[in-house]
Amino acid sequence: xxxxxxxxxxxxxxxxxxxxxxxxxxxxxxxxxxxxxxxxxxxxxxxxxxxxxxxxxxxxxxxxxxxxxxxxxxxxxxxxxxxxxxxxxxxxxxxxxxxxxxxxxxxxxxxxxxxxxxxxxxxxxxxxxxxxxxxxxxxxxxxxxxxxxxxxxxxxxxxxxxxxxxxxxxxxxxxxxxxxxxxxxxxxxxxxxxxxxxxxxxxxxxxxxxxxxxxxxxxxxxxxxxxxxxxxxxxxxxxxxxxxxxxxxxxxxxxxxxxxxxxxxxxxxxxxxxxxxxxxxxxxxxxxxxxxxxxxxxxxxxxxxxxxxx
Numbered sequence: 001x002x003x004x005x006x007x008x009x010x011x012x013x014x015x016x017x018x019x020x021x022x023x024x025x026x027x028x029x030x031x032x033x034x035x036x037x038x039x040x041x042x043x044x045x046x047x048x049x050x051x052x053x054x055x056x057x058x059x060x061x062x063x064x065x066x067x068x069x070x071x072x073x074x075x076x077x078x079x080x081x082x083x084x085x086x087x088x089x090x091x092x093x094x095x096x097x098x099x100x101x102x103x104x105x106x107x108x109x110x111x112x113x114x115x116x117x118x119x120x121x122x123x124x125x126x127x128x129x130x131x132x133x134x135x136x137x138x139x140x141x142x143x144x145x146x147x148x149x150x151x152x153x154x155x156x157x158x159x160x161x162x163x164x165x166x167x168x169x170x171x172x173x174x175x176x177x178x179x180x181x182x183x184x185x186x187x188x189x190x191x192x193x194x195x196x197x198x199x200x201x202x203x204x205x206x207x208x209x210x211x212x213x214x215x216x217x218x219x220x221x222x223x224x225x226x227x228x229x230x231x232x233x234x235x236x237x238x239x240x241x242x243x244x245x246x247x248x249x250x251x252x253x254x255x256x257x258x259x260x261x262x263x264x265x266x267x268x269x270x271x272x273x274x275x276x277x278x279x280x281x282x283x284x285x286x287x288x289x290x291x292x293x294x295x296x297x298x299x300x301x302x303x304x305x306x307x308x309x310x
Contacts, residue, residue, distance in 0.1 A: 001111075001218065004069040006030045006056045006102070007076030012115065014039035014172040016073065016211040021048055023215060030054055030065040031076070039172035056098045063105055071111040071218055074102055080177065081119075081140035081265060088141060095145040100152050108157040111221040113214050118163040118203060118232055120147040121269045129237070129270035132163070132230045139266055150230075160217050160226045164210055165203035165234035165271065169290050170297040180204060180243060180287070184294040187247050187254035188303035195256045196263040198241040203234035203271045206285035216281045226279075235283035237270040243287075250291050 008017050008029030017040065020027045026048040029040070032055045043049050054061030056076040066072070077095050078084050084091035099114075106112065121130040122137030138144040150161045168180030176185045179202055186193045213233045220226035238246070244256045298304075 001070040001222065002026045002028070002068060003071045003073060003218065004028045004030065004065055005073045005075055006062075006065070007074070009033050009037050009039050009173055010075055010077075010079075011171045011173050011175045011178075012167065012207055012210055013075045015207050016075070016214055017049070018043060019211050019215060021046055026050075028052065028065055028069065030056060030061065032056075035173065037173040057093055057101070059101065062098075062102060066102070066105055066107075066110070069110055071113065071221070072102065072106060073113050073115065073214055073218075074099060075115055079142070081142045082177070084140065084142040084145070091141055091145060095142070096149050096152075099149040103152055103156050106156070110158065111218060112153055112156060112159040113217045113221065114150055114153040114159065114161045115210075115214065116150045116161045116163045117143065117146050118165055118234070118269075118271050119143040119267055120150075120163070121271065122267060124269040129272045130232070131272040132232055132275055154228055154230070158221055158227055160221055160228070161230045162210075162213055162217060162233045163230060163271070164213075165205040165232075167205055167207045167210055168294070169207040169285070170293050171207050174297065174301065176301075179240075180290060181294060183240075183243055184247055184291055185298060185303060187251045188295065188298045191253055192255045192257070193244075194259050195240060195244060196259045196261055197266070197268070198244075198258045199239045200263070200266075200268040201237050201239055201270050202243075202267065203232075203237045203269070204287065205233060205235050205283065206290050209233075209235060209283040209285055212284070213276075213281055220279070229275075231276040231279075232271040232273045233276060233281075234271050234273050235285065236287060238287065246287055247291055250288075250295060
């Protein structure tokens with residue numbers, strides 16, 4: 001297929017695009033490369049890759065990029081609650097208005113795989129997990145905009161939404177602010193952290209598994225199996241305390257102190273992934289493997305693994 005990936009130079013996109021190319025698809029990346037990242041220099045010789053440097057909010061550039069595409073993966077977004085709070089105008093125009101514009105301009109025959117966040121669930125009662133029909137209780141502007149955009153996408157033909165857990169892992173466009181990535185970075189730099197809401201639950205998913213799920217969804221839409229469906233996509237659910245213990249097993253000098261205050265991010269939920277598992281998709285990477293990968297990546301980025309007796 002010919003696949004347009006907006007925001008293709010981001011954390012997930014820079015993992016997804018090579019995967020699509022290796023699977024034989026022709027890929028157009030539309031990205032403004034806001035952070036100065038250079039993820040595709042080693043793929044510029046691939047005739048199946050086209051790169052358009054533009055902002056997804058620019059009408060002409062978006063219409064040019066949409067021409068002759070078979071499928072669209074709209075990854076362009078201001079990602080995460082803190083980033084959206086810092087610039088609410090950018091968050092609304094990129095995360096919602098640009099999605100609505102894309103849905104107006106796209107052909108009804110073009111497939112759309114919408115990468116949502118399962119942060120829209122907000123919280124679940126202890127011991128319960130959210131399934132795809134559970135009430136949505138978005139707590140942040142980021143989550144509210146993603147919930148609204150998903151509703152607009154699913155009103156279109158040939159669309160599917162993947163509600164991703166919190167992503168982690170190494171990527172050519174690295175992010176250290178994601179939960180697992182952040183805690184691991186603190187382990188190899190500061191060696192400790194102050195932990196709030198230690199028993200709050202978070203579903204997690206390796207970025208490579210997220211990219212594989214998008215490829216799986218594109219194939220399912222092409223076979224008319226997944227249209228208008230919503231899928232929770234996660235590998236496992238951990239509390240923040242359990243995450244600290246997992247990191248400690250690989251970085252024994254890492255320690256944490258549990259505070260009595262509140263984390264501004266009040267999310268606490270697990271998700272039910274039985275729907276996507278029944279369709280044949282399953283994650284391949286474990287948290288233990290992901291932490292080991294991050295420890296190597298952070299050597300490159302200037303971190304270090306503290307000595308066990310430090």
